[in-house]
Amino acid sequence: MDRPRSPDLAFRLFGSKPEHTLALLRAAWPTAVGEELARRTRLVALDGGVLRVMVKDIGWQRNLLRMRGDILARLRSVAGRAAPRTLGFVTGDVPTPEPPGSPKAPAPPIAPPAAVADAARSIPDAELRSAFVAAAGRYLARFGAGQAGTTGAPASGTGGSGSSSS
Secondary structure (H helix, E strand, O other): OOOOOOOOHHHHOOOOOOHHHHHHHHHHHHHHHHHHHHHHOEEEEEEEEEEEEEEEEEEHHHHHHHHHHHHHHHHHHHHHOOOOEEEEEEEOOOOOOOOOOOOOOOOOOOOOOOOHHHHHHHHOOHHHHHHHHHHHHHHHHHHOOOHHHOOOOOOOOOOOOOOOOO
């Protein structure tokens, strides 16, 4: 049998500290108001049950005031007792983030370490080999060259360790 979901699970997990509750509310905010409105607002604080929301101007504030009941109900459905009692609004510069799905400019690839280049030589297909080296270069540019090249040559997959031949 399925156990009923506790409506206060969010409160037990996130309600002990205001910063934890605010993190939960930030995660729930796009669901409560929609992705487009979430991009045009910013949750700035949780003070004594009042969730402070930064909006661009008084026009946005008026619109959100009209939607306050629906927004609070949606937040309560996610956060239970951790949901705010009410919303308060402050005006300010709300930076407009990039639309979801818009790719950020990738870091230029870097030359992979010798161990990766050696491993690539064992790939017989030239196009696949080139794609492997390019992917390794993009990975290293994104996550740091020190992470992949400092542990020896794990990428080669060849050699005598752990394999036996007749």
